[in-house]
Structures are given as structure tokens and as C-alpha cells.
Amino acid sequence: SGGAASSRPLTVAAYSQPTLQPNFNPFSVNALRGTIGLIYEQLFDFNTAHTSEFMPSLVTKYSWGTGGKAIDLALDNRAKWADGSALTADDVIFTFGYLKQHDLLALPVDQVTKTADGVHLTFTKPAYAAIQDLGRTVIVPKKVWAGKDPDTDTNVQPMGSGPYSLGQVTGQQATFKARADYWKQQVPVPQITYVTTSSTNLLTQQLVRHEIDLAYAGIPDVKNQFVQRAPAQNHLWPIYASMKPLMLNLKRKPFDNVHVRKGIALALDRQAVTDAYNPGVYQPVGPTGLYQGTWSSWIAPADRDPLKPDQAAALAELARAGYKQQAGGKLIGADGKQLKLRILTVSAFADGMAYTQELAGQLAALGIDAAVNGVPSAAYTGDEDKRDFDAIYGDAFTFGTNPYTFYNKMLSKKSKTNVVGWDDPATESALGALAQAAPEAQLAASKPLQQIMLTQLPVIPVAVKGTPYMYNTEHWTGWPSADDPYTTPDPGAISGVFAAKLFLSLKPA
Amino acid sequence: MTVLLEAVEVTKRMALHGRQHGQWFTAVDSASMTLESGKVVALVGESGSGKSTLARLLTLGDEPSGGTIRLAGKDVSHKRRTDRQAHFGQVQLIMQDPFASLNQLHRVRYILSRPLRNFGTADGDLTAKVIELLERVNLTPGEQYIDKYPHELSGGQRQRVAIARALAADPVVLIGDEPVSMLDVSIRLDVLRLFADLCARDGLAMLYITHDIASARYFADEINVIYAARMVEGGPAEEVTQRPRHPYTQLLLESSPDPDRSSQRRTLPMADGSNEPIDREQELAGCPFAARCPHAMPICTQKPPPTTTSTNGHWTRCWLHEE
Amino acid sequence: MTLLEVRDLIVEYGTDPAVRAVDKVSFDVGRGEIFGVLGESGSGKTTLMTAITRLQRPPARIAGGTVTYRPSEGEPVELVGCTPRRLRELRWERVAVVFQSAMSSLNPVMRVGTQFADAIRAHRAVKRSEAWDRAAELLELVGIPRDRVRSYPHELSGGMRQRAAIALSLACQPDLVVMDEPTTAVDVVMQRQILDNLKELQATFGFSVLFVTHDLSLLVELADRIMVMYAGRAVEIASAEDIYRDPQHPYTQGLRDSFPSLHGPRRELRGIGGTPPDLRRLPTGCAFEPRCPQRVDDCRESLPLLIERDRTQAACLLLDRQEVAR
Amino acid sequence: MIRRLWAGGDRKVTVGLAVLALMLLIALVGPVVVGAWLGQSPTKLHAGPPLAGPSGEHWLGTTSSGVDVFAQFITGTRVSVFVGLVGGTISTFLAVVFGLVSGYHTGKAGAALTGFVNIFLVIPGLPLLLLIASYTRGRGGWAAVALIIGLTSWAGGARVKRAQTLSLRNRDFVAAARYSGDKQSRVLFMEVVPHLAPVIASTFLFAVVGSIAAEAGLDFIGAGNTNTVSWGTMLYWAQSQGALQSGAWWWFLPPGLGIALVGTAAGLVNFGIDELSDPRRRTLRTGRRPKQRPKRRKVRRTEVAA
Amino acid sequence: MRRLRGAPFVQRIGFYLIAAWSAVTINFVLPRLMPGDPASAILFKMSELGPVSEQQEELVHRLFGGARGQSWWHEYVSYLNGIIHVDFGRSISFYPATVSSVVKSGFLWTLLLVGSATVIAFVIGTSLGIVAGWRPGRAVDSVGSLVSIFLHSVPYFWVALILAYVFSFTLGWFPLSGGADLGLVPGFTPEFLNSAVRHAMLPAATIVLTSVSGWMIHMRNMMASVVNEDYVLLAQAKGLPGHRVVFSYAARNAVLPSISGFAVSIGMVVGGSLLTEMVFNYPGLGSLLNQAIVNVDYPLMQGLFLIISLTVLAANFVVDSLYVLIDPRTREAS
Numbered sequence A: 001s002g003g004a005a006s007s008r009p010l011t012v013a014a015y016s017q018p019t020l021q022p023n024f025n026p027f028s029v030n031a032l033r034g035t036i037g038l039i040y041e042q043l044f045d046f047n048t049a050h051t052s053e054f055m056p057s058l059v060t061k062y063s064w065g066t067g068g069k070a071i072d073l074a075l076d077n078r079a080k081w082a083d084g085s086a087l088t089a090d091d092v093i094f095t096f097g098y099l100k101q102h103d104l105l106a107l108p109v110d111q112v113t114k115t116a117d118g119v120h121l122t123f124t125k126p127a128y129a130a131i132q133d134l135g136r137t138v139i140v141p142k143k144v145w146a147g148k149d150p151d152t153d154t155n156v157q158p159m160g161s162g163p164y165s166l167g168q169v170t171g172q173q174a175t176f177k178a179r180a181d182y183w184k185q186q187v188p189v190p191q192i193t194y195v196t197t198s199s200t201n202l203l204t205q206q207l208v209r210h211e212i213d214l215a216y217a218g219i220p221d222v223k224n225q226f227v228q229r230a231p232a233q234n235h236l237w238p239i240y241a242s243m244k245p246l247m248l249n250l251k252r253k254p255f256d257n258v259h260v261r262k263g264i265a266l267a268l269d270r271q272a273v274t275d276a277y278n279p280g281v282y283q284p285v286g287p288t289g290l291y292q293g294t295w296s297s298w299i300a301p302a303d304r305d306p307l308k309p310d311q312a313a314a315l316a317e318l319a320r321a322g323y324k325q326q327a328g329g330k331l332i333g334a335d336g337k338q339l340k341l342r343i344l345t346v347s348a349f350a351d352g353m354a355y356t357q358e359l360a361g362q363l364a365a366l367g368i369d370a371a372v373n374g375v376p377s378a379a380y381t382g383d384e385d386k387r388d389f390d391a392i393y394g395d396a397f398t399f400g401t402n403p404y405t406f407y408n409k410m411l412s413k414k415s416k417t418n419v420v421g422w423d424d425p426a427t428e429s430a431l432g433a434l435a436q437a438a439p440e441a442q443l444a445a446s447k448p449l450q451q452i453m454l455t456q457l458p459v460i461p462v463a464v465k466g467t468p469y470m471y472n473t474e475h476w477t478g479w480p481s482a483d484d485p486y487t488t489p490d491p492g493a494i495s496g497v498f499a500a501k502l503f504l505s506l507k508p509a
Numbered sequence B: 001m002t003v004l005l006e007a008v009e010v011t012k013r014m015a016l017h018g019r020q021h022g023q024w025f026t027a028v029d030s031a032s033m034t035l036e037s038g039k040v041v042a043l044v045g046e047s048g049s050g051k052s053t054l055a056r057l058l059t060l061g062d063e064p065s066g067g068t069i070r071l072a073g074k075d076v077s078h079k080r081r082t083d084r085q086a087h088f089g090q091v092q093l094i095m096q097d098p099f100a101s102l103n104q105l106h107r108v109r110y111i112l113s114r115p116l117r118n119f120g121t122a123d124g125d126l127t128a129k130v131i132e133l134l135e136r137v138n139l140t141p142g143e144q145y146i147d148k149y150p151h152e153l154s155g156g157q158r159q160r161v162a163i164a165r166a167l168a169a170d171p172v173v174l175i176g177d178e179p180v181s182m183l184d185v186s187i188r189l190d191v192l193r194l195f196a197d198l199c200a201r202d203g204l205a206m207l208y209i210t211h212d213i214a215s216a217r218y219f220a221d222e223i224n225v226i227y228a229a230r231m232v233e234g235g236p237a238e239e240v241t242q243r244p245r246h247p248y249t250q251l252l253l254e255s256s257p258d259p260d261r262s263s264q265r266r267t268l269p270m271a272d273g274s275n276e277p278i279d280r281e282q283e284l285a286g287c288p289f290a291a292r293c294p295h296a297m298p299i300c301t302q303k304p305p306p307t308t309t310s311t312n313g314h315w316t317r318c319w320l321h322e323e
Numbered sequence C: 001m002t003l004l005e006v007r008d009l010i011v012e013y014g015t016d017p018a019v020r021a022v023d024k025v026s027f028d029v030g031r032g033e034i035f036g037v038l039g040e041s042g043s044g045k046t047t048l049m050t051a052i053t054r055l056q057r058p059p060a061r062i063a064g065g066t067v068t069y070r071p072s073e074g075e076p077v078e079l080v081g082c083t084p085r086r087l088r089e090l091r092w093e094r095v096a097v098v099f100q101s102a103m104s105s106l107n108p109v110m111r112v113g114t115q116f117a118d119a120i121r122a123h124r125a126v127k128r129s130e131a132w133d134r135a136a137e138l139l140e141l142v143g144i145p146r147d148r149v150r151s152y153p154h155e156l157s158g159g160m161r162q163r164a165a166i167a168l169s170l171a172c173q174p175d176l177v178v179m180d181e182p183t184t185a186v187d188v189v190m191q192r193q194i195l196d197n198l199k200e201l202q203a204t205f206g207f208s209v210l211f212v213t214h215d216l217s218l219l220v221e222l223a224d225r226i227m228v229m230y231a232g233r234a235v236e237i238a239s240a241e242d243i244y245r246d247p248q249h250p251y252t253q254g255l256r257d258s259f260p261s262l263h264g265p266r267r268e269l270r271g272i273g274g275t276p277p278d279l280r281r282l283p284t285g286c287a288f289e290p291r292c293p294q295r296v297d298d299c300r301e302s303l304p305l306l307i308e309r310d311r312t313q314a315a316c317l318l319l320d321r322q323e324v325a326r
Numbered sequence D: 001m002i003r004r005l006w007a008g009g010d011r012k013v014t015v016g017l018a019v020l021a022l023m024l025l026i027a028l029v030g031p032v033v034v035g036a037w038l039g040q041s042p043t044k045l046h047a048g049p050p051l052a053g054p055s056g057e058h059w060l061g062t063t064s065s066g067v068d069v070f071a072q073f074i075t076g077t078r079v080s081v082f083v084g085l086v087g088g089t090i091s092t093f094l095a096v097v098f099g100l101v102s103g104y105h106t107g108k109a110g111a112a113l114t115g116f117v118n119i120f121l122v123i124p125g126l127p128l129l130l131l132i133a134s135y136t137r138g139r140g141g142w143a144a145v146a147l148i149i150g151l152t153s154w155a156g157g158a159r160v161k162r163a164q165t166l167s168l169r170n171r172d173f174v175a176a177a178r179y180s181g182d183k184q185s186r187v188l189f190m191e192v193v194p195h196l197a198p199v200i201a202s203t204f205l206f207a208v209v210g211s212i213a214a215e216a217g218l219d220f221i222g223a224g225n226t227n228t229v230s231w232g233t234m235l236y237w238a239q240s241q242g243a244l245q246s247g248a249w250w251w252f253l254p255p256g257l258g259i260a261l262v263g264t265a266a267g268l269v270n271f272g273i274d275e276l277s278d279p280r281r282r283t284l285r286t287g288r289r290p291k292q293r294p295k296r297r298k299v300r301r302t303e304v305a306a
Numbered sequence E: 001m002r003r004l005r006g007a008p009f010v011q012r013i014g015f016y017l018i019a020a021w022s023a024v025t026i027n028f029v030l031p032r033l034m035p036g037d038p039a040s041a042i043l044f045k046m047s048e049l050g051p052v053s054e055q056q057e058e059l060v061h062r063l064f065g066g067a068r069g070q071s072w073w074h075e076y077v078s079y080l081n082g083i084i085h086v087d088f089g090r091s092i093s094f095y096p097a098t099v100s101s102v103v104k105s106g107f108l109w110t111l112l113l114v115g116s117a118t119v120i121a122f123v124i125g126t127s128l129g130i131v132a133g134w135r136p137g138r139a140v141d142s143v144g145s146l147v148s149i150f151l152h153s154v155p156y157f158w159v160a161l162i163l164a165y166v167f168s169f170t171l172g173w174f175p176l177s178g179g180a181d182l183g184l185v186p187g188f189t190p191e192f193l194n195s196a197v198r199h200a201m202l203p204a205a206t207i208v209l210t211s212v213s214g215w216m217i218h219m220r221n222m223m224a225s226v227v228n229e230d231y232v233l234l235a236q237a238k239g240l241p242g243h244r245v246v247f248s249y250a251a252r253n254a255v256l257p258s259i260s261g262f263a264v265s266i267g268m269v270v271g272g273s274l275l276t277e278m279v280f281n282y283p284g285l286g287s288l289l290n291q292a293i294v295n296v297d298y299p300l301m302q303g304l305f306l307i308i309s310l311t312v313l314a315a316n317f318v319v320d321s322l323y324v325l326i327d328p329r330t331r332e333a334s
Ligand SMILES: Nc1ncnc2c1ncn2[C@@H]1O[C@H](COP(=O)(O)OP(=O)(O)OP(=O)(O)O)[C@@H](O)[C@H]1O
Pocket: B014, B027, B045, B046, B047, B048, B049, B050, B051, B052, B053, B054, B211, D293, D294, D295, D296, D297, D299, D300, D301, D302
């Protein structure tokens, strides 16, 4: 009964907060989900759920020029704003100018000019590594946005080029209505409702009752609590887009000692860690930090598999740093003190706490005085900024389209997220090279960084973090899955291109 | 006879709260009295007339707003808090209600030993002193009572403990604020006899506050009548009760139940003593009783009546008796 | 003509151990009579009153005896065994009460008029406005201005409240008004006015009064007959005149001799001495024995019963002896 | 059964105190007993299979990570009860000090204190607690939590004590003690304070229970200290790991019941104390009770400073 | 508050003004005593959802990382000025929404929930108290009292979770979460009100269950002592029907202290409802406060605390003023 099913709104759990405030300003960090992807469109993206293939949106193709210092973007000439007027290169040029004017542009864009089929951008330095950020630029209509303040305007009557227009917002939900005149195609899902749900308990219950069709959140024991309750309809697809390392404070003794880090890395039973909270959602990761599942072609075969726990090897490494197991199994250093380790994590995140507890448990078994230091998120970021921790388990690093962003955020001296304090000239130069490498040269350019990870262990890769997408096929089918990973089923938090692709691909059940 | 304690024209004014916030209320208006060694002076008056307030002023529980209080000739009315201690040693108060004035949580021993310690009369054996006190107020044998809690005592026994406490300080003046009003008739007499004894034997000066004019007649040497903060009549007990001069005293006597006179009583007019705040300041502008007085004259509400004293010491403040 | 007949009434407090606060008390109240009950604190006066009106509360319970109400027309009613429904009909209509303190017996949050109207409308089918008119009339009867029906109790003076309580008791023109120390809370002047007023009303309407107090002088002036209670028992019942002039029981004599008189010649006050008994540990014999100046050996063992002699009833072995001797 | 328990004040107190004593005992020695005798640990992962129901080995089953719930419950008693005791003590102490002083001292200082108490009374406690806890962010461990709880919860108790003190200070026996020559401070401590004892006891009991519940609430929303094992963190974990949905009642129920049990015991003690301190039940009626003649004017007055 | 009863109106207003000022000032001082950096909190939250571009990072630091340069006094004055103009600044977690608009969005929900639940709890608790206290010592009294002590002691959120699990998850009788059905536009339409009531049912039940016993115990004790008053005995003596005695004479007087306690308890109920709201994802002030805490949203925390305090103050003021009407003894003589 297509009619009945298709009139049913698709309900998406999009917020882990109790209420919403209307805000459809695509440049605001608190813009509601759906602003980007459903209402406004981005230029293009790469499918990180799979092998980073190009996903067109407003741009149908791109081509690099002058060693990465220029790019040509071909705009889809069918693109129209919701008021019927054409979306032109002028709008794109305006948007880049607007961003620059308001200091919102992190890309090294120099100039944007009109070409026959789109725009031509020049950069102040090679921008190969920034291609995904560039693609995710949201294009807004010049005629509407010229006078708006990107910081404070909430743009409550948004007018974009995307497949949906705003229905209504209440404190708990935002609904989007399919546009009959969307320029690209017929829109299959007539209405999408983004709802709030603040506790995983409730979310679980709502998912089980199919009150919610799509969610992405860490709910405990998801396989049993959700999938197993209706295995034919309920599905889980974890997407591995980031890596979570155990980060030892390199400015603190004895973690500056590579043998200590190696010993710890060798001791960990990564499978047990990933099974601690939500089996099947996280995966152990190989020692380069890159996920062996999606990045296998980038990694030398020997370095693909995650390290197996090896007590003897671990103890041998630790012994080289002066730590020996004494009576009672305690690891005592040359100074006569037991190796002590407090792992900082956010107490409000039950999953993180569970994983960290498992980590600490394993290290304790090795003879280290290891324990969890769970703190509220604000204290976590505070301590992290002040580098006031032994070890941290909580930050995750996104892979992106090439390993540059990944390694840069983790290891660059200049990166704010390099909280361990890794400061190594070789790393800096390798990062520099990778940043400027043309796509075909990127694999080779990533090797030195992989090597640093293998030998120096600035951070200890533990797991890839799966974002568990949960959906049911009772009302809608055509969902992306591990077999058909055409997009990341994300409702707009990461990429509007992913979201649009998802909703435009569903079919009534 | 030595005058021990003397009140000269003492006045007590209080600040009002609630509805009458910001106004003043006179609880005692220029009252004078003398307490002499070995004599019992009674103070009678209706409820709220200021009897307890005057008692508190005399014992320095409160500070007078005007007038002076003299102890053995010395002005003590404005002593500082710490200096009052000495006064407490000389002038003691027996409070109206023996159920309220004994702390339920202390034993008789503690209650009685406090004044003994504080007023320094007990350097020796405290227990012996306490027992002696108890026996003085006829709680014999003392040992039987010394470790009891107040709730284990009957009302009369409590009253006697309260008296013993007052005596423990070895005062020269004893002020009894309705000391027997809470007691059953059959016990009352015992207690009153005890006071009479103490005055006669130890030369104590006593103020006996009561609303029961009949007992004042029997027990006091002298009676003062107070009405609405002001003393209206005073004199030898027999004089005042048998030949009352002030219309209020007459009314009081007339109203008191008395089987001996029941036949010849006339019916009193109903006074509408409503609860509406009486403006005491206005009352005191003239004679406070004027509003209820059957003999009221215009002058009664305008000027406070003068004091007229007859030869036998019987005085009154009433315009009717002005010579 | 008897209105109320109390026979061998026993009231106990079911505490541990049980206290017999009223022990085999018998008396009659005549029509139009003021019957006084005299006794010291704890002698069981209030307990007796609440038992007669069936207002006793747990742990008190009536353990025996009868209370018979004899209306001028119709069958006598036995109040002790009466159903709650019948009782509710009799209350106020036939038997009304006035308590010690009017402040506490009037509901502080209800207008005086409402409290009158409540009582009237519970027994008479009248309209609200009529009930209020009646309330105003009743207040006028006791000398309170009509418009005071709209007052709250706290807006009346102590004396007015007490008079209002008396007026309230007359709302349904009862045959019997039970008054438990109705004037202890007011001063003598006010007390006098109230009692004068009460006598006047009683003369007009002819109801009987059962009046409880501990004040002998007052009762002698007011009552026709007086019952003296000691430790839960009636020790003497006689006319007021006899109780004052010629008390039979040593306790009554002691009471009489403890009251100072205002006008008569100064006589010696003798008092009683000793302390009132503890109801929980009563002696087997006469409860007054330990304090009695005239006690004999027998008093310790045998419990004296009320003996009638010349219109006077007294419970004392002494009298018993005289009787036997005669 | 209940009626018999309810019958006597002393029985209530006995039962209540017994339960409280048991809890305190568990708080003191429980963790040791669990570790040394039962060989369980409240933090050891995979001590048993995940989410196993109660069994001979795991008396209250296990959590989703295989931690022994019984060990957690017993160990959690310590933090909960300690926070309760410390928080309750601080709260009661402040309540007594503010209540006594504001009630006993007339004059400007007393009035100012009274105002202060009243203000704290109308400022809602839990939001304030959350606010402060969110600022301190779990630093300082359970002691800090106890301190904050104590500091934000005293006003109600202070009001009760102030009212009591106000009525006590005008009682005759207080004046009598002054006439007996006792100094102010002695009067306050020997005459007034002993009368407050039942009130202080009940304030303390409820402050303890309130603190335990407040700590659990803080932990529950993650504003407390999630590292420790307490009843609150147990609930936090049980809730965040979906214990109820998985049917793991043995994990979810005990901490809540623990809190309720302490509360009920405290309530019993309090009811009992109330009853026992009721003079109508204790005093023999052998004398004439005061028959108060009403004061002519029911207006409050204070003295005029001369 | 007892002190205030019957005090002149002006004096009462004065007290409330001072109390309001104190709440405002506590609110000003607290965040300044504590260090904090909302920017990192926001970034962390964002990174939990997906990658954060450098551009967004910059933006967040620019918007929320700003240092305070002014003197406290200067800030205080402008803070007070802002409050007078109902301007508490902009929320961080909902930036650029203003704190007042965020608070407004939660206020009505909480008012609805807490208001109705408090009234229901008061009515039920007081009624039970009347029954138990009228004849103390009976089975109703002893069982009722024990049960109510127990209910009084269980944690709010624990009860909330159990109710949610049993009645909405397992039995499906009530909706799981939120304030009203999705898709309904808030307004005075029958559908919306019906849905709002259904959604409020379980959270309200939680509040009622856990607070009803307080009222009951209080009322029971008052009843038990009022029952011994002479005026109740007299009412019985008047031959009034039983219900009239119980309600107009006994309960009418016994309830007075409860009513003044009502004012004070509103603060507690509002406090307790915070956790309940969180459990039921109820879009009220409690959930918002939690949100503000998690996101280190100081302006929002301040705004919420202030509005909660002021609401409680206002409720106290209203009850205090009403009390004068209810108890004739406190009424001014005309
Ligand atoms: N502490 C006080 N504050 C305010 N008013 C008071 C105070 N003490 C007494 N009053 C008032 O002062 C007046 C005199 O009171 P006082 O207690 O002296 O009367 P009294 O003659 O002792 O009455 P009673 O016979 O009832 O004991 C009364 O109207 C009373 O209400």
C-alpha cells in the first residue's frame, strides 16, 4: 500500500537534547539538522562510507590545476532555488566572498571567478588535502543573504536549493516537506521529521517500537536490544569513519619512553575493548591507525591487522623501560614505584566509560596501577587543554578522503587536537608533503606517517569508532548497507550531501 | 520596718507589631510601690492589667521605660545585662506557671543547684544544700525528690520546687506571680502558708500577685489594685476588701463569687468588653476605668485622677474621692 | 421530675494500666435544675461529662452503667446503648454542651453565624437566611449586638465568645445544657456577668444545666444541687446550701475550709493537706483515706458507698457508722 | 504486622535504628567483607558473564560488563552513606547554628539572619545544587559533593529550629534560668538546645536521607563523580546501559531500594522520636494543668529600648 | 515564611524583592567563581557527532571563547540592567538563540507539569492525610504512614524510570517521551491538549507518587492533633453529619499549615521535577538545565536558575498572600 506508507513521515532521531531552537542558518554551529542537505545544498562530497568516491551535488565534476593551487568546479546547470530562480555561479562566488568577509573560511581560497560551466577557484597554497572541506561549502542565495549576519541570524524562513522546504519547528521536532519542484528528481519521502531524544533508554524503546525510523547514537548492547527484537526489519550498520587511540601524555614521564608505549600497545586486547559496551559496533584497528577495512590498499599487508595481545612481548618492552614485574604482579620501575596510569574520559558518555574501564582493567592485569578518571565533559576538555592527564581515551580522529587530515589533527605540532604533545620535525615535514601531494601521490606520501605510527607510537591505536546507524525497513526500504554503501545514512550532521543522497534513495515499503 | 525594694513611678511601654505596627502600648503606667521586710503586699487586677509586667520590671527581667527601681535605696533600674546578676541574687521571682517554669529535661537537683552555685552560697556540699532547700518547702524527705524530673511531680510539688529555686538564691525580696493560681484548692493553702512563714521567720519582703482578691484578703498585709496599667487603689488588706473606694475595686469585689453574700447581690450590667484594640494611650489620658464606670463624670476621661490618701494608709485614684 | 438519670456509670481509659476515671457514679438531674459537679483536677469531671454526652474519645470507653434521658413526651432514651444515628438526632436538639474555653470551642476559621447555622440546620429544616436570623437573635439574648454574627471568633472578646458559646448551646432549645468549666478562661468580672446571664436565660427557658467546675464558691451561688467528686467517685450529693453550710464528707468539709471568703468574718482556713491520689494506684479502701483527718482503720479496707440521709447523699464510713448506730 | 510496628514509638525507633545501624555497619566493613570473604570486587570486569541474574556466586547478578552487583551495592553503601552522613552533618550543623542564633537573638543581627534563612529557603535547592555541582565539575570527590549538598540544603531545617527556638526563648523556664543567675550561653546550651534535640535528630535524619538522594541524583545525571562506586553511580550505569530494558532488575532495583530503605528507617526513627517526645504520652497528669486565661490583646509586642 | 504571615503587605513585598535580588546575585557570582570554557565543550560535543572542520573550530572559539575584560562591578550593573530588560544574553548551546527565548520554550511545559502534579499531589496527599489522621492508629493510618515514608524516600528518577519502563515501554499505555505528539502544533487545540495531557501523565505520576506522601504525613499529623480540639468535639456534639465535622471543622483547620508549607514545597517540587523531566525527555526547564550543564552553557544556566528561583518566589508570594484570605485570623481589620 504505497499510498499509505508514502504519506507517513520518516522520523529521524537527530538530537540528543531535549529541545530545539529554530535556527536554519547554515553557517551557525547550532543550525538544525536538515538545514544542510535538505534545504541548502553543498557543492560535493566523497563517500567516506565506502572508498571515498566522488558524490556530486551542486557540482558535477571538478578538476585540479596548477599543482593543487587552482580548481575548476562544474555546476549542475539544472540547479534552482526554491523560488524558481536559477542557482548560478554568482551565488557560489557570493557565498565564498561572504564567508571570507565574515572570517568563516578556513580554506586557503584566493579568488573565485566565473567560468563557462561553473567557477574557478585559486588557492594560496596547494589545497589537495582540503578537497572535502571545499566540497562541503554550503551555497546560499545571494539575493537573500547579502545583508545577513552569519553569527546571530537564525534564518527562520530558509530558502535553499535542496529537496525539502521547512515544514514547522516546535521545541521537540522539525519537519521538512518534500518539494514538488526539486530540480534534480522526484522526492520519494514526502515528509521528514527530525526529533529530539535525550536519553539512550528512550531512544532504544522508540526504535524498537518503530516510532523512529533512523537513528545514529550509541545505545548499549544494540544487537540484542534492537536488532534481535525484529531481525528482518531492524538493522544496524556501523560506519567506521574515525579512530579512537589511547593517548599517553608524552610530556609526562614515563610515557615519553617509547618502550612504555610499545609495552602498553602490545598488552591490549583490542577485541575485548570493543566488545565491552556494544559488541560489533567498534572494531579493533591496526597499528597505523588507518582502518584496515576501508583503507587496506593504503597499508602494507604486514601492518594491516590489529596487534594481538602479547603479555610476554609487552613485559619485555616494559622491561626495556625499566619496569619489571615484582611479587604480586606489580610493575615496578627503577625508582621503585609502580607504573601508574589514570585514563581520562568523559563520565557522561556511558560507552566511553565502559571502554575505558575495560582498557584500565587490562592494564591493571599487566601490573600497572591503572584506573579510569571519568569527569564531566567540560572538565575533560579543560584537562585536555591543560595537558593535565596521564592518558586519555575519548578523542576520535576522522579519516577523511585521504590520511592527511587524520594524521595532521593527531600529530601536527600546530594541531589543537594533538593533545599528547607529539613534536617531531620528521612528522611535520611528512605532513607538509602529504598536504601538497596530488591525489595519485598521496598513498606514497602517507607512508612516512604510517611508519612513525608503527615505530614511535605517538598515540596507541585501539579501535575504529563505529557510528551505529539504526533503521528499520517496515515503512521504507532502499537503505544503504554494508552491501550497498552508496552513502552514509546520516541525517545531516556530517554532510548534507550524504543526507540528501540517503533520503532521495529511499522507497516506500 | 525596712524598705527593701521600691518602685517609683515606673512605666513600661512596648512597641506594637502587626496591625498596629509603629504604635506604642503602655503595659504599666507610673506605678509606685514599696516592699518591706516581713510584709506581704498583694497586687490584684484583671488579666492583662500589667501585673506580670510589673513583676518583671521589679526583678529586672525587663528594663523600665520610665521611673526608677530602688533596691535598699540604690537605683538599679538601668543596670547592664551582666550587672543584673547581682540583683537576681537579691530579688527573686516565682513564675506564674510551675508547669512552664521548670525545664522538663532537668532533674530537681540541677534546677536547684544552679542558683546555689551562681549566687555563691554553696561552697560546701551541694547535695546537702539542695536537700535542705527541698525540706524548707516541705518536700520531705528531700532525698526522695532530688533526682526526680518535673514530670514526676504533682503540680503542688512542682510549685514548691519553683519556690525552692527562688529561695536558693537567698533573696531578700520574693515576688510571687500568681504562685498558686494553677494549684488545686486543697494544695493552695499549703503553699500560701509557706510564704507567710518565710516572711514571718526570715523577714522576707513579698509581693503576692493574684487575680483572686479573696486570697489576698486572707494572706496579704496590704493590697494594691491595678487596672489597665495603672494602680487605682491600695491600703491595708482588710480596709480595701471591706471598704473599697474605687469603683473598679468595688466591681471586682462584687463579682467575686462569695457564698456568704449570694442573696444580696445585684445584677451587674453587661459590659461590652469587645476585643477591639482599646487605645490605651487614650484610656490613660483620664481614668482608665472611666469607660466602664457607673459613676463616670466628664472629667474622668480628661484628666488622670489624683491620689487621695486617708489616715489609715488607704489610698485611691478616683475623681469621686477628690477632696 | 427527672430529666437525666445516671446509674453506676463507669468510664475507663484503656491505657496500660487501665484507669477508671469515673467509677460507679449515679445521680439524677431534675427538669429545670442547675446541677453542679465539683471536684479537683483529675477527679473525672470532664470524663463524666463526655461520657454522658457520648463524646468520649478513645482510649476512653464506657465500661458500665446507664445514662437515661427522659423527655417530657415520648419514650426514655438510653444514651449509652444508643445508635450513632439516634444520638446525632438527640444532640443539640435535646442535649447541648458548652466547653471550658470558648476560644477553643469555636472554630477559628468560621464565622460565628455559620457555626450557629450549622447547628440549627442540622436539626431544623430552615433556610440559611432564617438560620442566620435566629443566630443573630440568640446573640442578642446574651447581649451581643446582632451584627456580630458576621464576625470570626477571634474578633470577639473572651467574654463575648463565652457568651456566644452559651447562646449557641441554646440554638435548638435543648432540655439539658452540659457545661464543663465554662468560665475558667475569663476574669471574675466577666464570669459574674456570664453567670448572671445564664441564670436569667435558664429562668426564661427552663432548661436544665449540668455545670462542672472546681470552684466551690461559684457553684454554691449558682447551683441547686451539687455533686462532689473525688478520684472518680461521687463522695457527696446535696443541695448547694447543705454542701456549704453542712458538708457531710470530710473531703467536702476540707474543701469548704480551704476557700477564703471575701465578706464574711475572717475564719481560719484549714486546708486539706497531702496530695491528690494517682488514679492508677488507688488504695483499696476510701481514696481520701490518706488525707482524711477523721480516718479510722476500716477506711483503708472498705470502700464506702453513697448513703442517703436527709436529702443528702455522702460516701463515708463515718456516716455509715452513724447510720448503723442509729 | 504493620500495625504492631506502628503501635509504639519505641518500637519504631528500635526498628529504624537497627536498619540504620546495619547500613552504617555495611558502609564501614562491607567493602572489606566483600573483598576478603566473598572474593568479589566492585570494579572487576568480567567477574562473571554479562547481565547474569542472581546466583550462588553472584548474589545480585552481574552488570553488562560482568561486574558483581552485590559487591557494587555493598561498596556503594559506603560512599552513599558517607556522603549522607557528612552532607547531613554539615546541613544539620548549619541549620542548628542559623536556627538557634536567628531565633534566640532579637534585634538587628537576628532579623538579618532570619532574612538570610528565609531567602535560602525560597531559593530552590536542587537547581542550586546542580548549578554549583556543574561549576565544580566533580572535582574533589565525594567529600566535595557532600559539602555542596550540605551547603545548599540547610535552610528548611534552620527554619524549623528557628521557630522552635523562638517559642522556647519566651518560655518561663528560660527566664527562670536567667533569674537563677545563669549566663546567656549556658541558658542557650542547657535550657534551649536540649529541647531542640528531637528536632535536631529529625533534621539530621532527613538531611542524611536527602543528601544520599541528592548525591544519587547528581551521579545519575553525570554531574557527580562517576569514578566512585555509589548507589548513584550504580543507577547511572544501570540506566545508561539499559538495565531495565534487558530485564536486569537485580542491577537496577537494589540501589534505589537501598536509598528507600535508609529513608524509611530514618522516617521510622523520626516518627518514633516524635511520639516519644510528645509530653501527652509521657507526663503523668497529677497536678492542675494551666488553664490559660486568654491575653487581652493578641498582638505581638517587643520592648521599647529605654 | 511563617514570620511574614500577617506582616504588612509592604514588608512582604520588601522581603520578596530582597530574596529576588539575592537569587540574582548568587547567579551572577557563581559562574565567576568557577573557571570554565564553553568553547571546548561545544567543540567536543560537535566532534562526537562528526568531524569538525577547522573553519567551525575557529568560529566556535571566536564566538564562545571570548575573555572577560570588564570590572566585576561594571559587569554586575550591566547584568542587572539586562535582567530588568529580560535580557540574559544568548545561550551557548542554542546559539544564537537568546536565553530568554530558550527559557520561554521550556517554561510553559514545566509550569503545566509541575503545576498540575503539585496540585494533584496536594489534593490526594491531603485527602489521605485527612482519612489517616481522623482516626489515628487505625490500619489506614499505620499502613498508609509506612507506605508514605517509603514513597517519600525513593529517589524521584528511579521511580520515573520504573514507571517509564512498565507503563510505556512494556504496556504501551503512555507515550515514551516528550511533551506532546510529534507533528502537533502547540496551541489550544483539542488534539494538542489531549496529547499534552497524555504525555504529562507519567512524569506527573512520578511527581505525585513521590511527593504525595509528604502532604499525607503532614496532614495526618495536623489532623491527629486538630481532632482533639474542642471545636471538633463541639461540632460532633452539635449533631452535625460526619462529613461536615471532618471537612469544615477538622480538616479546614488542619490544612492551614499545609497551605503555607505548600509555598515552600513548590521549590522542592520544581527541583525534583528536573530529574523527572530528564528521564521522560520532557521539554521543560529541567531538561534544559541538564542540557545547559552538559554544554557548560553558563548564560542558559543562569537564566534557568533565575527563572526557577523567581517562579518559586512568585509562587511563595501568591500563596503567602492567599493565606491571608484563608485564615481569617491573619486578615487585616477593615
Ligand atoms: N512580652 C510582651 N510583648 C508584648 N506585649 C506584652 C508582653 N508581655 C505583656 N504584654 C501585654 O502587656 C499587657 C500586660 O501584661 P501582663 O502580663 O503584665 O498582665 P497580667 O496582669 O500579668 O495578666 P495575667 O493576669 O493574664 O497574667 C497585656 O495586655 C499583655 O498583652
